[in-house]
Amino acid sequence: MAEFRIETERLVLRDWRETDWDEFFRVTNTPAVMRWLGGLLDEAGRTKQRDRVETCRANNGFCFWLVERKEDGAILGFCGLKRADAPGSTVTGEMEVGWRLREDAWGRGYAKEAAIAAIDAGFDRFGAEEIVALTVIDNQASWGLMQRLGMRRREDLDYPDPRFEPPWRDTIVYSLSREEWARRDA
Ligand SMILES: CC(C)(COP(=O)(O)OP(=O)(O)OC[C@H]1O[C@@H](n2cnc3c(N)ncnc32)[C@H](O)[C@@H]1OP(=O)(O)O)[C@@H](O)C(=O)NCCC(=O)NCCS
Secondary structure (H helix, E strand, O other): OOOOEEEOOOEEEEOOOOOHHHHHHHHHOOOOOOOOOOOOOOHHHHHHHHHHHHHHHHHHOOOEEEEEEOOOOOEEEEEEEEEOOOOOOOOOOOEEEEEEEOHHHOOOOHHHHHHHHHHHHHHHOOOOOEEEEEEEOOOHHHHHHHHHOOOEEOHHHOEEOOOOOOOOOEEEEEEEEHHHHHHHHO
């Protein structure tokens, strides 16, 4: 498969290299970043996370891509697409956009810049008709970004994820259709 790579003004979203993973976990496996994602990952959790990204890439051609800053090559985190995979949820199988950036990169619009590129790829290259985003009600940074991207709150699709205990269990859903995104571009 050809390497996937998108450039934005300040960022590169690309396929993973073997050597990226240690640095990715060094900068993102922190209490602040992982606060609403089930807490710090132990070694088994890190292996599982990596497997999920790599399996998604192999099955779909897309994944949560590595996000690198052009200016200095720093690994900022990941942002990209997957298939929503909570067992039996209202959105299982839908294309999902997601993000996780190191905390010293927050508040500079990097997440929005990366997410716009990922959503464009979802509609233009990977043929989605609808893209969803998932978080928990306490993760205001994440749903704030969903709102700034023009995504719509979908209370009708909210679901409890039985794999997690509160406060990580009750998942809230946002969605965006191809038409809504095209209108935003116009
Ligand atoms: C969710 C997450 C990616 C959002 O990152 P972020 O830096 O807050 O998001 P943005 O890059 O969009 O920037 C946010 C702020 O920077 C501001 N900003 C936007 N563009 C900017 C720019 N060019 N320069 C400076 N600031 C800018 C925005 O106005 C925004 O502030 P606002 O809340 O007042 O609107 C980040 O908080 C994160 O990684 N959290 C941990 C992992 C996680 O929970 N992931 C989601 C799981 S569901």
